[in-house]
Amino acid sequence: EVELEESGGGLVKPGGSLRLSCAASGLTFSKVWMSWVRQAPGKGLEWVGRIKTRIEGGTTHYAAPAKGRFTISRDDSKSTVYLEMNSLETDDTAVYYCSSHATVGSMIFWGQGTPVIVSS
């Protein structure tokens, strides 16, 4: 059974930083793309960014709101993907999900999410 477990969420002040982790089990982690998706309270899903496999160079792509502020990385030895978030704004308040890709455009396995609250 595949499990993704996010951690690291919490309350942070505007301008602050936070690092989220997502530990995976039950899949060959090194062979899958991983994405982060967020959902603001009462709102829809918003893709944050994605990291390809190490063999593919670990290439990352980000949505416009995340570009320049967020960084996705992976440690295949720990089956873990990270989301480093800097210069946080109140609009970044959301539940953050990590997910593993089935194909280029689809995410088949999801964690339960970790909440991030940006507030003074």
Place this chain on the structure above:
Amino acid sequence: QSALTQPASVSGSPGQSITISCTGTSSDIGTYIYVSWYQQHPGEAPKLIIYDVTNRPSGVSHRFSGSRSGNAASLTISGLQPEDDAVYYCSSHTTDNTLLFGGGTKLTVL
């Protein structure tokens, strides 16, 4: 890029069929087969129900089907059941190598 366009809500009675539309552009749905649909119940993580326009993951009911024409995609749910009451999101890969979601459609099973 703007989010894909979905109707805010649809409804249907048990046993009926409904279709949810998802409109994009030539920079996303119109170019790639990488269109997916997700179902989300309140308080839960999204669940993939259709990938690459028409494919169902293992374990997903045959009542769910997807299609695409031009810059738009559709999700059809046949034989509506009470457990289908949820929010549905479409998504597509884009020419910017990003991924776009639709705004979500609330399906109410009457």
